[in-house]
Every structure is written in structure tokens, then in C-alpha cells.
Amino acid sequence: MGITRSFKLAFYRLLKKKIDVKLGIYGPTNVGKTTLANRLTKDWVGDEIGKVSEIPHETREILKMERMEVADGWKRFRIDLIDTPGIETKVDYREFMKYGLSEVEAKRRAREATQGVLDSIKWLSNLDAVLVVMDSTVDPYTQVNITILGNLEARKIPTLIVANKIDLPTSDPDRIRQAFPNKRFVAISAKEGRNIEELYENLFDMVIS
């Protein structure tokens, strides 16, 4: 443990001060960001933050749950959780029509989705820590993942990679660990709540380090 971190912890412990954290959830579409956000907010305050769906870009605007008070031993946190729309390099309304949406609905969803991506990028500079969620059943070595991680690294924002969907039979979280070996990593199932305690340990350790 570094000297700065020790002093910081002693200071917070002495003053019984809460550590303020603006925590972002980032990732491409359909990796389970809102499922994870719901798991966290249900654990912390008993409420869900947003709706989940199998249609990509279900979350098209920034979802926020603010000033949640969370304790980890003697450490007290006040967390603002920011669940962001998935980042993509393309949004084609025709893809949404494959899920049964009408052309009008699909085009509206596409318009809202593009605005969502813009908002996600804008929020990158306003965060203290980020959970980057990846789907452990698919190849993680994508441009979107690389761009998100690169931007967080450039802004020196502490980052935890969350390999989600380990409840699925085709899940291979080690592929994610190997693709980004220099990053903090945890493998979970947000849907079933598997390894959530491990995620909390990593998260709280990351925000006070």
C-alpha cells in the first residue's frame, strides 16, 4: 500500500468521511451493462436503474442513480452511478427491424441511439472510476473495446474490466483476461449475481488506490 493511499485512508477513517465516487459503466451494446447496473443499485438501494432488452441500444440515454451510500467495512462511499448507452461505430435502423420493430420505430431508435453514443463519449471525462463491461461469450478484441480502454487510460481513470455472462455455456472469460493483460479484471454473471462480491472487492480497492 502506497504512503499517499495510507494517509488518505487514515484521513477518511478519522473524519468518518464518505468517499465520493462518480462510477461509470461502459461497453459496447448488449454486453449486460444495465443488467449489471440494476444488480448494483438493487444491492445498494433496493431499486433498479433501467430496463433491459435483447434488442441492441435499449439504453439510449444516460441513466443515473445518485448519492447512493455504500459501506465496505469501515469505509463509506457515496456513489453516483452512471449507466451509459453502448458505444458503437455504426447504427443501422435495418438491424432493429430484424427484432420486429416497424421501420418508423427502428428509425427513431437509431436516431436516439446515435445521440446516446455521443452522450456516452461526452461523459468519459466526468468520471472517477469505470467498469468496462464485455461479453465473455464473444471475441473481446474489438475496436470499440480498444477505443474505450485507450480513452480511459489517456484520461488516467481507474478501470475494472468486467467479463460478464459467465453463466452461459460458451463463456470464455480468460480470453478477455489474455486480450487485456495489464488491466484489473473480474469475471461475473450480472444476471445470476455470480462473483459480485469479487467485483465489489476489486471496485472498492480500485477507487481508494
Place this chain on the structure above:
Amino acid sequence: MRLEVDFVPFSSIRQKTPEQKVSFLMERVTAGKVVVIEGTLDPEEEAMLIKSTMERITDEFPGIELCTLSGDEYRKKGLVESIQDRLLKALGHRKGIVVVGPAALIKQVKRSPGILSMYMETE
């Protein structure tokens, strides 16, 4: 459909600001071209490119495929290698390639640390 690919040496974009690089790329990609650049983009430039793409999406232009490949960006590096990389970067050296093209044309991208494969379909 005719496929046009622009190959751009790093020297052609070295002096450009991030905004100029992004508009250089967008101008070509929205015209249906694939652009291959020697070197890499900064993460901020990549984010700026995605932003610019989102602002231009229409029914006919659903976005871009962007791929940067340096081969070792997330390989674990030793201290000496990391310092060496930073020094080279500070001196303007950018190893790697960037490929940007219209998503309507590039149907699939497969990448591994050393190889980038793109599958294109023209009408």
C-alpha cells in the same frame, strides 16, 4: 460497385490537428472510400471519429468500420520497453495501421493482435 481504397503515408497526416485528421477521414469514408493510414490514431482521435460518425448517420450512411492495428498495444511490456515506446511516440513515431471504411461496405471485421481481416461486399 467500384471499390476505392486510399493508402495514406503517415507523413501526409503528421502535421494535421486531430480535427483535421477526422475530417480528412470522414470526407473520404462518406464518399464510399476505404482509407488505410500508416501509423495509429490517438484514443481521443478515435473517440472524435466515432462522435463525428454519429453526427453524420443517415439511412444511407449507417456508420463506419474502424480498425487500428499496432500488434502489441495490450501485450504486457517491461519497463524498458514501455519507456522506449513512450519516447518513440513523443518523437512522432507511430507504428501500426488504421483502416477506416463505410459500414455499408465492410460487412465483417476479424482481428487478432497481429492480423486484421475485413470482408467487404459491393453491390
